[in-house]
Amino acid sequence: MATQDPSLPGNAAVPVLLDFLSSVPYQLTAALVRLGPHISALRQLAEVTSWSTPWYDSWLAIAAWWALCLLLELTVQYLLPATFLFVYVVSKWTTPRRTSGSPPITEQNLQATITDLVVLQSLLPSIPFEFNESSLSVSVRVCAILYIPYLIITHCVSLRVLFGIAGTILLSWRAPWTQALRKTLWKSAWFRWGVYQAWSRLSGRPLPVPTVSTRDLTVEHERNSARFLFMVYENQRWWMGLDWTAALLPSERPSWCSASLQPVPPPSAMTLPGDSVVYVGDGKGGREKRTAKWAWEEAEWRVCVRREGSAVVRVEKPLPTPKGEGPGESQVDKVDGKVRESQNADGSGEDVQEDDGQNNNDEDPETDPDGWVFGDNKWENRSAKGGIGKYTRYRRWTRVAIVNETVEVVGAGDVGIEQQTRHNSTSHSRESSVDNDRGSPLRQRLKNALNRQSISPSSSS
Incomplete structure (x- = not known):
């Protein structure tokens, strides 16, 4: 326990x-x-x-x-x-025996x-190779060559014994003595040469040219990683005299939600899960310490955009800010955001990526250049164009995060899950982008242009 x-x-x-x-x-x-x-x-x-x-x-x-x-x-x-x-x-x-009522x-x-x-x-064992078209042809060739020997073996030896031998090999494959036997045999150059020659003749592939390996032989801890795509829906409604705002009806979806229409924080306030540590037994009296650490793989949030006849692309755009935050955003930030939007719309920017997920184009509706999908008053009859009868719209903000798991062997002790240390991993995309771009040439040129515009009227007067 x-x-x-x-x-x-x-x-x-x-x-x-x-x-x-x-x-x-x-x-x-x-x-x-x-x-x-x-x-x-x-x-x-x-x-x-x-x-x-x-x-x-x-x-x-x-x-x-x-x-x-x-x-x-x-x-x-x-x-x-x-x-x-x-x-x-x-x-x-x-x-x-079960007593009355289930235990808590x-x-x-x-x-x-x-x-x-x-x-x-x-x-769980890992598959050492991947299946593709070339491996399929090799498998067919190997099965065709080994079919006659297979018939001869099954004719001479009963299937019970063959199944017993095959099961014994599988059950003892990870035994310490079989691992030592395989390592000892593989150290023999004659044995390796025989295996390579036999596989080359069976598969029909020539032996590769031997090369000298210069990789570092340092010992590292086992490391596993996985990538997660976070998706946040931004929803807006059109009101007469107010244009498009995040003020929605109380009975409909929230202004920021997940794919299942559950409320989520906006991208500027999205936090990653905290680091977690799990202690598990290794079966030899010791423990393994598995530490999972989260981090953003992408620097900014991206909007899913799909034009007519094209696939879904993820375009980097400035995060939306509530109206009334004019003093908090400088004129350089506004011009910089406009430049980013124009570059992404023209396809000349470097922040356009193909969608990482295997999405079906039939399930992904077409969007406008900003990623908006317009609908009627009930969020139905979706299209990529607004106009008469279009009172709602939404777009998808995405960002990829990566979790790295390191495995360390520690001494004996209790096993279980250590309390998570939730750190502040808020994705201040706008602030981080401003800090990263503060010394960029584009930002310097924008500052110089604005300074010249502000100085020229005073000098002329």
Whole structure:
């Protein structure tokens, strides 16, 4: 059972549970709790097959596999009813009796389930190659060449033994002794040469020219990363005498929302999740410290723009500011924003990117050059042009964030989730862009032009 970190105070677990329940939908929380025993069983199975548990568990798994392969027909023919009865009695005997009412969900239950999921994901084997058109042709060639030897082997050896041997190889692939055997064999140049020659003849591909590797052989911690696309919808309504504003009706969507129409903060106030630390057992008496750190991969927010007959592109534009913030925005900022918009509209700017997601053009409506999609009073009949009968509009602001997970081996201790340290990662895009561009040549030219315009009238007078 997962326990909290001893360095934390005794009441530090309460905000973690409240934060989890307030940020995660109830359906997902209930699914995690209900699937907790099954996820724990899958974790135990993955640990047994990866030899992360005591060695006799893995050997018992290999013995059970051979018994299944050799005695399956006999069991199904004579002992199937008795097997069902035995499984039913064992399940009734091992399952604890339920009292009236379900037990309450605690933070330990959630921590244990999340820890099981993290360990299960780390134990999943990775595919060493990718499938493409060339690999498909190679696979067809290899299968065609090996088909005749396969028929000969299945004719001489029974399928039970073949399945048993194949399962033994898979179950013992991550065993320490098989890893040592593979490393010892791979150190032999003759063995490597034979493997390369055999694969070259089977696949029909020539051997690559040997090159000298000069890469650094420094040892680093395991590092995993994932990219997330954050999308925020900006909604506006047209009012007579007020033009387009963020003042919407109380019964409709909020001015800033997610794809599911849930209220979210605007891009200028969007914060990333805090850094999280998870301690999981490594199966050898120690622990692994998994630290996840969030950061923005892109410097600015981008608007999704799709013109007629083209794909979706993400165009960098200045963030909207509420009306009445004139003193807070200098004239240089306004001119700089106009220049950015004109460059992005002409396609000559450097801030235009293709959409990273595999979006379907049929699902992405056409937009105007600023990314707006116009609709009627009920947000329907969408089009890329405003006009008569168009009273609502929205556009999508996107930004890519990256989370890096580092894995470190630490000593023995308690496992579980350490309380998140939520740092202030507010995306002050406008302020950051002003600071970054303060010394840019474009900004200097704009300042000089405005200064000359302000000086010329005074000098002429």
